[in-house]
Amino acid sequence: MTAHTWWLLLILTVAIAALIYLINSRLRVHPFVALILVSVGTGIAAGEPVAKLAESIEEGAGGTLGDVGVTLALGAMLGRLLSDSGATDAIARALVARAEPRRLPWLVGAAAFVIGVPMFFEVGLIVLLPLIFSVARRMEEHGGTKGSPYVLLGVPAIASLSTLHGMLPPHPGPLTAMTGLHADLGLTLGVGIVCAVPTVILAGPVYARWIAPRLPDVAPDAELVAQFTGLSVSPPRPPPRQPVRPVRRRVGTSPAGPVCPPGWPWRPCWCPSS
Secondary structure (H helix, E strand, O other): OOHHHHHHHHHHHHHHHHHHHHHHOOOOOOHHHHHHHHHHHHHHHOOOOHHHHHHHHHHHHHHHHHHHHHHHHHHHHHHHHHHHOOHHHHHHHHHHHHOOHHHHHHHHHHHHHHHHOOOOHHHHHHHHHHHHHHHHHHHHHHOOOOOOHHHHHHHHHHHHHHHHHHHOOOOHHHHHHHHHHOOOHHHHHHHHHHHHHHHHHHHHHHHHHHHHHHOOOOOOOHHHHHHHHOOOOOOOOOOOOOOOOOOOOOOOEEOOEEOOOOOOOOOOOOOOOO
16 A cells, blocks of 8 residues: 555544544534535545546535435335334334234344345334334333433444444445455355354344343434324323321320320320420
8 A cells, every 4th residue: 555545544534533533523514514524625635636526526426416315315205104103103003012022122123134134224213213112102101110211222223224234235335345346246255144143132132122222321312203104202201109198196195295285174294385
């Protein structure tokens, strides 16, 4: 590798760090604006002529949107159709009623695994979010879940989708690597599935069962849940009120001492004056 290649890798690393900082720091820069700013800075640092920066950014953004933009839009439409028709809520009720709570993360992870083979990560997540939110809401209503049900179900889905997105073609990363190395498609799929299954199990249901009890208060915004499912996050239930135990006292006594019965003609020294 030449010095110029190392310089480009350094620029790429700094650009990624700057992008994460702009989005997640106190600045709270909008992701689109942060991408534009980082792209301009990266192009200038890499030696791109200023006159061609706009054209390069336009070609890069246009190519990305052309590849996945239509698919993302169709996936969002499919997810909204499922939520508006009540299909996701019906599936959620059936899963919660017929499956044990400890099996739900495995079922969601398996569904994400099947969906993640032909779909990109973004599309699969948009399609699965209504189902995840609906099932998690039903689990909240039934109670008995250790930790946040959204974490318990969301982690297996994300683990499955991200693992397949990075290991199996026709996803962009594995497909690019396979093309560059002139690898066999069938062998790549077979090895990818063999490596993906244990990764999904460990990073999905196993990790979710460990991390969910440690994040009991994690829940999405009510607006986000309503957008995908038409439901709202139920407010946390108040703790049960403890019954007030009555204070028992002996007859003829008070906190200040003994009490003389009314009508006594005389008052001993140990009776209070009033």
